[in-house]
Amino acid sequence: MSVDAATVRRIAHLARIAVADDEIEHLRGELNAMLAFVEQLSEVDVEGVEPMTSVTPMQMKKRVDAITDGDNVDAILQNAPVTQDGYFLVPKVVE
Amino acid sequence: MSGLTSLTLAQARKALANKDFTAVELTDAHLAAMEKARALNAYVLETPDRAKAMARASDARIAAGKAGPLEGIPLGIKDLFCTEGVRTTACSHILGNFVPPYESTVTAHLWRDGAVMLGKLNNDEFAMGSSNETSCFGPVVNPWRRHRTRACPSSVLQDSGSRVNPASEGSNVGASAMGGIEGAHLVPGGSSGGSAAAVAARLCLGATATDTGGSIRQPAAFTGTVGVKPTYGRCSRWGIVAFASSLDQAGPIARTVRDGAMLLRSMAGHDPKDTTSADRAVPDYEQAIGRSIKGMTIGIPKEYRLDGMPQEIEALWEKGKDWLKSAGARLVDISLPHTKYALPAYYIVAPAEASSNLARYDGVRYGLREDGRDIIDMYERTRAEGFGDEVRRRVMIGTYVLSAGYYDAYYLRAQKVRTLIKRDFETCFADGIDAVLTPATPSAAFGIGEKGGADPVEMYLNDIFTVTVNMAGLPAIAVPAGLDSQHLPLGLQVIGRPFDEETLFALGAVIEQAAGHFHPERWW
Numbered sequence: 001m002s003v004d005a006a007t008v009r010r011i012a013h014l015a016r017i018a019v020a021d022d023e024i025e026h027l028r029g030e031l032n033a034m035l036a037f038v039e040q041l042s043e044v045d046v047e048g049v050e051p052m053t054s055v056t057p058m059q060m061k062k063r064v065d066a067i068t069d070g071d072n073v074d075a076i077l078q079n080a081p082v083t084q085d086g087y088f089l090v091p092k093v094v095e
Numbered sequence: 096m097s098g099l100t101s102l103t104l105a106q107a108r109k110a111l112a113n114k115d116f117t118a119v120e121l122t123d124a125h126l127a128a129m130e131k132a133r134a135l136n137a138y139v140l141e142t143p144d145r146a147k148a149m150a151r152a153s154d155a156r157i158a159a160g161k162a163g164p165l166e167g168i169p170l171g172i173k174d175l176f177c178t179e180g181v182r183t184t185a186c187s188h189i190l191g192n193f194v195p196p197y198e199s200t201v202t203a204h205l206w207r208d209g210a211v212m213l214g215k216l217n218n219d220e221f222a223m224g225s226s227n228e229t230s231c232f233g234p235v236v237n238p239w240r241r242h243r244t245r246a247c248p249s250s251v252l253q254d255s256g257s258r259v260n261p262a263s264e265g266s267n268v269g270a271s272a273m274g275g276i277e278g279a280h281l282v283p284g285g286s287s288g289g290s291a292a293a294v295a296a297r298l299c300l301g302a303t304a305t306d307t308g309g310s311i312r313q314p315a316a317f318t319g320t321v322g323v324k325p326t327y328g329r330c331s332r333w334g335i336v337a338f339a340s341s342l343d344q345a346g347p348i349a350r351t352v353r354d355g356a357m358l359l360r361s362m363a364g365h366d367p368k369d370t371t372s373a374d375r376a377v378p379d380y381e382q383a384i385g386r387s388i389k390g391m392t393i394g395i396p397k398e399y400r401l402d403g404m405p406q407e408i409e410a411l412w413e414k415g416k417d418w419l420k421s422a423g424a425r426l427v428d429i430s431l432p433h434t435k436y437a438l439p440a441y442y443i444v445a446p447a448e449a450s451s452n453l454a455r456y457d458g459v460r461y462g463l464r465e466d467g468r469d470i471i472d473m474y475e476r477t478r479a480e481g482f483g484d485e486v487r488r489r490v491m492i493g494t495y496v497l498s499a500g501y502y503d504a505y506y507l508r509a510q511k512v513r514t515l516i517k518r519d520f521e522t523c524f525a526d527g528i529d530a531v532l533t534p535a536t537p538s539a540a541f542g543i544g545e546k547g548g549a550d551p552v553e554m555y556l557n558d559i560f561t562v563t564v565n566m567a568g569l570p571a572i573a574v575p576a577g578l579d580s581q582h583l584p585l586g587l588q589v590i591g592r593p594f595d596e597e598t599l600f601a602l603g604a605v606i607e608q609a610a611g612h613f614h615p616e617r618w619w
Contacts, residue, residue, distance in 0.1 A: 011494050016471070017475060017490065037439055038443055038509075041439050041440060041509060042508075044436055044515065046508055051511045051513075055341055055513075056593065076460075079193050079461035080459070080461060081462070082464065
């Protein structure tokens, strides 16, 4: 399988990465090189094979459903680019 | 005090306990060496004040008879490990000046045991790369340089009639020029290139590293150092910047097998904060050094003999077999039939997981933010500005293979192939194979700018011998085993059963004993 320019634009938008028009062709070539490389997997017989979900057989551990953390507003916000009144600030989302 | 930087970690620990010198003196010697080696670009942040304070505290604990197992030992930390109050960037613009308010579990274990942090080490951006060239801080220079001479006196391969393989000659053949980083220098491998270069150049006694597809073992092989990739779950991933969570595993890079064993013992251990962390006791790995390997069965996988593989790599492998055989191991030819599919399956699984993990870099909670006309535009501009080319490529391919209509054809199939890769190893282990011996890399270190320019896959092929191990969650060690005809180090890899790192240390020590140690000449 290979991707066309429209697909490259769609993937970029899904990945939330702005891509300039003059980069599309170059990216298309690179993505197609990767897709061509992984294409050989189609020759493997995977009939009846379970997909791997955990590389080491282990039971997922669960912690007690209790409040174990909190009251760290300053630590949580200290690296944020823009904050206001103890909140992260983002561009207006709801009209 | 340059003599202090050439000690092994084990020697330094003994000398500190004997009070031959202080932890402060040992740390100062390393800080001075780092200052002189800035041309290598191994450290992206030096933390001398913190190092000195930690060393002073170590001296106080040594004086009080309360020394930990790594008391006063100066280490470098890959910039993928979050360090409380110390900038952590994963060598990406998008993390900017991120200063974590918490400490990764692995580094916390090291400080608990008395180790001293010298600074943060360079790596490929988000650990995506095999040459350390994708770092936003620029490439790391390998302390090793190509020699023009065809054979060198100390080369273990000399007697096997090695010849220069044209494929291994690049634009930097015979590089000897001093000066700038670009052009005349070799890569240290990646992604843990800073860790490997710093250990080889004696800018720390050991370093932390991480391995998702070969990122500990390949740079170790390129720099003549020992790299240990433990079993998945052996070290906690908590506080390590995530790349591909089902493959990522922390481990040490060190100058000797014993030093690697000492570091892993401290780094490993159960952590309730990582649900994939293994709840098992950590053995004293050092005890495995010197253990007899008599009667062990070592598998030699025929699929690792590649067409066009340099003859020197083949010769190195033969040497390794001879050494293990002489030490009493039995060699058995084995087959791991799905080996060739490991790398393509990896380039679906790893980017898919990366595209999910890296979704958190959105310009809201930390790091870079580029303003936009609305929130989507802000995300898109921030991520376009913040991610380098390799990261962008992998996030996009990962997004594609997970997208509607393609999930089954790519991602699900790759996860099935992963099951088959793991099954190959399980079958061999069930047949009585104790460990598997392979070359660590298909070539020695190459020049900066030499690979992957036109086709990203060219760079990916570096991990062809290492990536199977991550896909199967197994432990493996890379041990320096010789020099090629250009005087560059080459490594062997030993792959073990899950949680049997001890056998790897025992076998690694046998290889090390036979091969000797390899250190670059200081030119920087």
